[in-house]
Structure formats: C-alpha cells, structure tokens
Amino acid sequence: MNATSLPERNRYLHQTVRTPLLPVCIEEGSPAIWCKLEFLNPSGSTKDRIARHILEKAWRRGELSKGGTVVEASSGSTSIAFALACSQMGLKFVAFIPESATSERELMIKAYGGEVRRIAGGMLEVLREARDVSAAEGWFFGRQFANRDNTEAHRLFTGSEILGQIPGGCVDAVVSGVGTGGTIRGLYEAFDEAGCGVSAHAAIPRNSELFNSNAECCSLRFSSDVPGVVEGISEIFSDWKCAKLTEWEVGDGECLELTRQLWSMGFPVGPSSGLNFAASLRVAKKLGPNAQVVTVFPDRMERYFSHKVFDEFRA
Known part of the structure; x- marks a missing residue:
C-alpha cells in the first residue's frame, strides 16, 4: 500500500x-x-466527521500509514470518534483527557481499542502533554482546536x-x-x-x-x-x-x-x-x-x- x-x-x-x-x-x-x-453518527457524535476527515487527509499526505499512532487531547466525544476511526483504519490511538472526564467516555474509548491517559489539570495541561508526547514519540497529533481540516469536514x-x-x-x-x-x-x-x-x-x-x-x-x-x-x-x-x-x-x-x-x-x-x-x-x-x-x-x-x-x- x-x-x-x-x-x-x-x-x-x-x-x-x-x-x-x-x-x-x-x-x-x-x-x-x-x-x-x-x-x-457511528460513534454517537458529530466528531466522527472531523476525526475521519483529519485522518484520511493525513493518510493521503503520507503522515499516517497502517499501524501508526494517533494522539488527541479531548475530554470526550472527539477522543471517542478518533478511537472508532482508528480502529477502522488499522491505527493505534492514545487519548489524553482531563482527570475530570467521566468514566463513560473512558470506557467507550477503550472499547474501540484506544488507550487513555488522564492528565491532572485543565485542557491547557492536557493539550501540552499530548503535544509534547506526540512530538517526542513521532506520533500524529490531531490538533482539533487548530486543524483547519476540522472546519473543512463540516x-x-x-x-x-x-x-x-x-x-x-x-x-x-x-x-x-x-x-x-x-x-x-x-x-x-x-x-x-x-x-x-x-x-x-x-x-x-x-x-x-x-x-x-x-x-x-x-x-x-x-x-x-x-x-x-x-x-x-x-x-x-x-x-x-x-x-x-x-x-x-x-x-x-x-x-x-x-x-x-x-x-x-x-x-x-x-x-x-x-x-x-x-x-x-x-x-x-x-x-x-x-x-x-x-x-x-x-x-x-x-x-x-x-x-x-x-x-x-x-x-
């Protein structure tokens, strides 16, 4: 491929x-x-649209391939959507979420094969950790708050x-x-x-x-x-x-x-x-x-x- x-x-x-x-x-x-x-939508939210679109465009650009790892900072629906899309595309997924996120969301992410890492603090701390880890490991970072493919999907x-x-x-x-x-x-x-x-x-x-x-x-x-x-x-x-x-x-x-x-x-x-x-x-x-x-x-x-x-x- x-x-x-x-x-x-x-x-x-x-x-x-x-x-x-x-x-x-x-x-x-x-x-x-x-x-x-x-x-x-398949995972239960509008975030399915942005997750799939972001991943497909990254794949076409050569930034992702089968077996690659995707990272996102999200307290819930976006991480769930990325977990589902990654399971469909043969990718690994790591969700960085605040400690305050509900157990329902963590369970849904894990059910689709994703890994969950809870981070102390608010979303600024979660985003910082996701950014730093993805850069250190060479993983693809979805960047939902800044990625223009988010807007484009809608x-x-x-x-x-x-x-x-x-x-x-x-x-x-x-x-x-x-x-x-x-x-x-x-x-x-x-x-x-x-x-x-x-x-x-x-x-x-x-x-x-x-x-x-x-x-x-x-x-x-x-x-x-x-x-x-x-x-x-x-x-x-x-x-x-x-x-x-x-x-x-x-x-x-x-x-x-x-x-x-x-x-x-x-x-x-x-x-x-x-x-x-x-x-x-x-x-x-x-x-x-x-x-x-x-x-x-x-x-x-x-x-x-x-x-x-x-x-x-x-x-």
Missing part, C-alpha cells in the same frame, strides 16, 4: 452516512427549528448535506455552541458560499457550575467546570472573522430542561443539544416565522449518564 492509498476496510463514513435533518417544534406555538441529528460534508436536505436549499441562520469552533465556522462557510445570506449565532451557557465537571457543553465564556473548552484555546474560532456573528446566552437550567424535553420527544441527546435548541428558539423568534434556522444535535446521551441532567431519574 503506498502512502496515499486509504485502507480498504470500513471506508464508508463520508460516502454513505447522511444524518437526518428534521424540523423540531418543542411545543404548540413554538417555531420549528431544523435540527441535524448528528448523534446518529463545510464539505455536514454543510452540503444540510443544503441538500432543507427546503429551497438555503439556510437563514446557523446556531451552535462553540468548542473547537469547527462546526459553527464550517457550516457558516458552507451556507455563505452557497449564497444563502446566512447569519451565525453562538450559543453560550450561563452559570456553568450547574453542568458540573462532567459537562462537555461548549461556550465562548469558558469555565474550569467545562473540560475540553478553555478561553482562547480554539485557533479555529479566534482566527475566524465573521461580521454576522451574534452571541446568545442561555441559562444552564433551561439547557438541561430542554434536553429532557427532547428526550421525551424521542431524541437521545446530550446537554449541548438543549443549549443549541434553546438558542435557536431565540434566533427564530427574532428572525420571524419564515426564517429557516439550522442547528445541530451534537451527541448521544449515553456519555452523560453520570451527569446532573440524569439526577431526577436516579433511585
């Missing part, structure tokens, strides 16, 4: 996986929000899927929490390049202590209680110059309540979906009943079983 040939097994992710886009109305009289069901794949699914092929507004910044930037660029005249809206959770240390909900106003997102850490977002970006703050309690409401409607999502949906309702009310507002349900509920969002269901 030459350096530019992708492995033959399990080469299906971008070729055939198209997650649904559904109009979701939380209650009578509320605006319908177009929601991309990214929790239906611009080329997620965004183009949405444009092919939404009535009229045009989006008026895109709403998303901000972690790496890849989702909101990539989707905005896809819709803008298609001539939609789209605006971008960042969803920001307030009072983030309610999410506790198990949260992986994303925000522009970062907190030590939110592993995986630290102020100034995302080069993808900080380098983005978008004149049509608006911030929308949502109380954590509302995020969790909307997450439970989505469960009752049959959507097995995590708290970031409640955040995105809450902000989307605000945007839709501002733009009016004819606006086509798009958001993402980023991940599935099972990685949050020990999270506060499940407290009312515990015996």
